Amino acid sequence: MMVSSYHSFLGMAFISLYLIHSAYTSDVYIVYLGNNVQDHILTSNYHVNLLSSVFSSQEDARRSIIYSYKHSFSGFSAKINSTQAATLTRIKGVMSVFKSQILMLHTTRSWDFMGLNLDPTVDQADPLQMTYGDNTVVGLFDTGVWPESKSFHEEPNMHPIPSTWRGECVQGQDFDPRTACNLKLIGARYYLKGYEQEYGPLNTNVTSEYRSPRDANGHGTHTASTAVGSTVKAASFFGFAQGTARGGAPRARLAVYKVCWEEGKCSEADTLAAFDDAIHDGVNVISASFGSPPPLLPFYDRSSDIGAFHAMQKGISVIFSAGNNGPDPSLVLNVAPWATCVGASSIDRNFPTQMLLDNSLSFTGESFNTKHIEANLVAARSHFRGGICRVDRWRNNRATGRVILCFSTQGGVQIEEAEVAAYIANATGLIFVDSPTRQYVDVDIIPTIRVDMIQGTKMNIYLSQSLINVTKVHIFPSKTVIKQSPAPVVAEFSSRGPNSLSPDILKPDITAPGIGILAAWPPAISPTSTSIDQRSVEWNFLSGTSMSCPHVSGVVALIKSVHPDWSPAAIKSALMTTAHNRDMNHDTIISSGTNEESTAFDIGAGHINPLKAMDPGLVYDMKPDDYILFLCNNGYTIDQIKRIITLTPGTTITCPKQPTTNTNLNYPSITVSSLQSTVTIKRTVKNVSGKKTAIYIASIVSPHGVVITVWPRILFFTYYNDEISYYVTLTPQKVSQGRYDYGEIVWSDGFHTVRSPLVVCVNTTTNIHESFQAI
Numbered sequence: 001m002m003v004s005s006y007h008s009f010l011g012m013a014f015i016s017l018y019l020i021h022s023a024y025t026s027d028v029y030i031v032y033l034g035n036n037v038q039d040h041i042l043t044s045n046y047h048v049n050l051l052s053s054v055f056s057s058q059e060d061a062r063r064s065i066i067y068s069y070k071h072s073f074s075g076f077s078a079k080i081n082s083t084q085a086a087t088l089t090r091i092k093g094v095m096s097v098f099k100s101q102i103l104m105l106h107t108t109r110s111w112d113f114m115g116l117n118l119d120p121t122v123d124q125a126d127p128l129q130m131t132y133g134d135n136t137v138v139g140l141f142d143t144g145v146w147p148e149s150k151s152f153h154e155e156p157n158m159h160p161i162p163s164t165w166r167g168e169c170v171q172g173q174d175f176d177p178r179t180a181c182n183l184k185l186i187g188a189r190y191y192l193k194g195y196e197q198e199y200g201p202l203n204t205n206v207t208s209e210y211r212s213p214r215d216a217n218g219h220g221t222h223t224a225s226t227a228v229g230s231t232v233k234a235a236s237f238f239g240f241a242q243g244t245a246r247g248g249a250p251r252a253r254l255a256v257y258k259v260c261w262e263e264g265k266c267s268e269a270d271t272l273a274a275f276d277d278a279i280h281d282g283v284n285v286i287s288a289s290f291g292s293p294p295p296l297l298p299f300y301d302r303s304s305d306i307g308a309f310h311a312m313q314k315g316i317s318v319i320f321s322a323g324n325n326g327p328d329p330s331l332v333l334n335v336a337p338w339a340t341c342v343g344a345s346s347i348d349r350n351f352p353t354q355m356l357l358d359n360s361l362s363f364t365g366e367s368f369n370t371k372h373i374e375a376n377l378v379a380a381r382s383h384f385r386g387g388i389c390r391v392d393r394w395r396n397n398r399a400t401g402r403v404i405l406c407f408s409t410q411g412g413v414q415i416e417e418a419e420v421a422a423y424i425a426n427a428t429g430l431i432f433v434d435s436p437t438r439q440y441v442d443v444d445i446i447p448t449i450r451v452d453m454i455q456g457t458k459m460n461i462y463l464s465q466s467l468i469n470v471t472k473v474h475i476f477p478s479k480t481v482i483k484q485s486p487a488p489v490v491a492e493f494s495s496r497g498p499n500s501l502s503p504d505i506l507k508p509d510i511t512a513p514g515i516g517i518l519a520a521w522p523p524a525i526s527p528t529s530t531s532i533d534q535r536s537v538e539w540n541f542l543s544g545t546s547m548s549c550p551h552v553s554g555v556v557a558l559i560k561s562v563h564p565d566w567s568p569a570a571i572k573s574a575l576m577t578t579a580h581n582r583d584m585n586h587d588t589i590i591s592s593g594t595n596e597e598s599t600a601f602d603i604g605a606g607h608i609n610p611l612k613a614m615d616p617g618l619v620y621d622m623k624p625d626d627y628i629l630f631l632c633n634n635g636y637t638i639d640q641i642k643r644i645i646t647l648t649p650g651t652t653i654t655c656p657k658q659p660t661t662n663t664n665l666n667y668p669s670i671t672v673s674s675l676q677s678t679v680t681i682k683r684t685v686k687n688v689s690g691k692k693t694a695i696y697i698a699s700i701v702s703p704h705g706v707v708i709t710v711w712p713r714i715l716f717f718t719y720y721n722d723e724i725s726y727y728v729t730l731t732p733q734k735v736s737q738g739r740y741d742y743g744e745i746v747w748s749d750g751f752h753t754v755r756s757p758l759v760v761c762v763n764t765t766t767n768i769h770e771s772f773q774a775i
């Protein structure tokens with residue numbers, strides 16, 4: 001409002017903008033006090049009093065406060081400037097003050113982010129369709145929920161809501177708790193204050209958002225139904241992937257925490273409030289498919305890592321997505337060892353689409369094409385300058401009745417851009433050629449068939465040779481086929497290790513299905529999330545680590561319901577040590593895109609194996625103290641560590657004088673990021689199988705250039721002895737730097753296979769004197 005009066009004078013305008021800027025330099029900060037104060041009202045008052053010390057009045061302080069975190073830990077978020085933040089840091093009792101960041105949801109689609117998710121029925125573990133899950137609550141941190149979706153109807157004969165549940169189903173815009181919540185959807189809250197501080201008040205007149213737990217995006221409905229959706233018969237997307245849809249734990253309860261808004265932006269201040277409530281409400285599992293892009297911040301500056309630590313201390317498993325920044329190395333997110341980080345891989349389903357050129361040449365691509373299309377095929381250059389299929393290259397030459405052949409390589413065009421361009425040109429369809437050898441289908445705004453470079457090249461040559469004539473193309477309706485190998489294959493977009501924050505902890509931990517996942521979708525939102533798409537669907541395909549994360553959350557809910565006393569570390573261990581490291585043909589799992597063999601940096605311990613994870617035989621367990629030692633070894637000070645943990649009143653923490661590497665953290669995988677000389681690592685395994693006798697024998701695959709010995713080689717578990725430690729000695733045998741080598745340690749009793757991936761980077765140099773003598 002001030003700018004307009006200076007419009008005529010540039011210099012003044014500049015000054016006024018500068019003034020406006022400095023007047024608005026307040027940002028959302030999270031002020032963290034660590035210890036939980038018992039009385040909630042006292043805690044809130046304490047927060048206001050504390051904040052008043054940097055304001056002229058208590059009233060101003062009260063206005064600036066956004067959330068008072070008071071259930072599971074103490075702290076608050078407030079809109080303050082950097083001077084105030086710095087002052088607060090120096091106040092006794094304040095553990096840390098950090099700026100609230102914006103997190104993004106982890107779907108692959110760049111436009112209006114949509115995902116692709118396929119229905120777990122056909123592909124996953126029918127035997128798990130048990131009555132299990134009934135006694136567990138999964139908390140979903142996402143864009144909310146579409147409560148009318150059949151996935152959130154009650155399953156038959158559900159028990160009453162667990163008596164330990166303290167959550168709420170809150171009233172809001174188009175969200176009536178009396179009709180929205182039931183024995184399935186038992187909690188629904190929304191967190192908007194942090195988001196509004198960053199982006200201004202939510203205007204529900206111009207966006208389709210709801211000021212309530214209702215999902216205006218689709219992502220939250222999709223992930224929730226993947227984790228815990230009830231069984232729904234005859235789900236499909238226009239007939240594709242027809243089958244019974246259900247979540248991993250179809251009888252588990254759902255509690256929705258809406259922290260992400262509009263296109264999937266989530267404020268850390270809101271996220272921390274959701275952790276505070278969810279822990280207090282009594283969830284058993286938290287599923288969160290978001291993160292902020294690299295570089296990674298220290299654990300004490302990230303609300304999700306802090307929230308996850310508190311959750312872990314209360315026995316709650318936290319499952320995060322790894323991010324969609326692959327396939328380049330070192331971009332994996334959400335790397336805290338007390339949470340589980342999930343990468344994405346494919347399932348064994350394809351949607352082949354046959355094409356016929358001039359009734360003679362046959363090609364196959366991937367699509368969700370529903371009808372028989374007969375049209376003229378034209379090269380991109382007839383409609384787009386330079387053959388670059390982008391709206392800004394359109395020649396204004398309509399392609400009505402034609403199918404356009406586009407190459408991603410011409411102008412580095414993304415498929416979404418090409419679809420929009422073809423749509424603007426009024427084309428009948430698009431054939432999109434891209435470099436990965438295997439194409440994965442997605443939901444499109446116009447009929448789009450994905451083909452690989454070899455077929456695309458043939459089509460292109462045929463087209464250019466018959467330039468003077470017309471090339472007819474027939475495109476036939478796509479088919480749904482299953483049991484297609486290779487599968488699983490690691491998704492190209494799935495973020496890869498090594499872990500850039502703590503390289504001695506392998507991340508991602510595990511992969512799960514995250515390509516072409518069919519799950520529930522709000523009928524009010526088009527399947528492509530675009531306004532030009534007029535379709536309304538109840539089920540939609542999405543892809544992303546956002547989709548693989550809730551698969552794991554569902555499986556964790558099942559394990560939790562069978563083994564309620566297992567710690568989050570034990571459950572993660574069960575997932576990891578039983579994961580598949582081979583595909584359905586018993587070959588090494590490959591990486592999509594490059595078609596090369598995957599490594600532990602792509603798949604972590606491997607692809608999730610839900611049935612085996614229920615009965616892993618042995619687990620690598622950990623307690624909060626183990627993670628505190630990890631934080632010490634990370635070089636954090638006691639004050640920094642106190643920002644992350646909940647300290648029981650009256651207790652203190654100490655770090656050993658000499659920090660060591662983190663290779664001794666009792667993690668289910670072993671990573672040595674710099675092996676300079678012989679190192680011995682300790683691991684402790686705990687018997688959790690019901691068998692009366694348990695004798696485990698080790699087998700080892702040594703990484704190249706490293707000698708591995710394990711002692712003892714045999715573990716005898718008895719009634720009196722349920723935990724046994726063993727030692728792994730690694731000796732470098734080569735002069736090498738910067739090269740990672742991979743091996744494994746497997747314990748087996750003949751029934752259970754307890755596998756840990758082993759990643760070693762030998763870091764040795766030739767002794768210069770010795771080499772001179774040798775010459």
Ligand SMILES: *[C@@H]1O[C@H](CO)[C@@H](O)[C@H](O)[C@H]1NC(C)=O
Binds near residue numbers: 056083084
């Ligand atoms: C920060 O806010 C305080 C209190 O409103 C004010 O006195 C101070 O000048 C501000 N500092 C900056 C750098 O804006």
Ligand SMILES: *[C@@H]1O[C@H](CO)[C@@H](O)[C@H](O)[C@H]1NC(C)=O
Binds near residue numbers: 203204205
């Ligand atoms: C939204 O629309 C209503 C009715 O047209 C109007 O009264 C209200 O002021 C609008 N709100 C905003 C934030 O524009």
Ligand SMILES: *[C@@H]1O[C@H](CO)[C@@H](O)[C@H](O)[C@H]1NC(C)=O
Binds near residue numbers: 398426428
């Ligand atoms: C777009 O294509 C449709 C048929 O596919 C046709 O009816 C329509 O006239 C075309 N529009 C323009 C502007 O060319």
Ligand SMILES: *[C@@H]1O[C@H](CO)[C@@H](O)[C@H](O)[C@H]1NC(C)=O
Binds near residue numbers: 468469470
């Ligand atoms: C195109 O090909 C058909 C059949 O091969 C032929 O009959 C027709 O004359 C050709 N048209 C042109 C313009 O070359």
Ligand SMILES: *[C@@H]1O[C@H](CO)[C@@H](O)[C@H](O)[C@H]1NC(C)=O
Binds near residue numbers: 674763
């Ligand atoms: C490799 O070893 C050298 C010392 O020999 C050390 O300075 C360097 O940091 C090590 N590299 C890694 C990746 O740890």
Ligand SMILES: *[C@@H]1O[C@H](CO)[C@@H](O)[C@H](O)[C@H]1NC(C)=O
Binds near residue numbers: 694
């Ligand atoms: C292993 O642990 C399970 C459960 O903790 C117990 O039932 C079983 O007897 C134990 N086996 C041995 C050999 O101690």
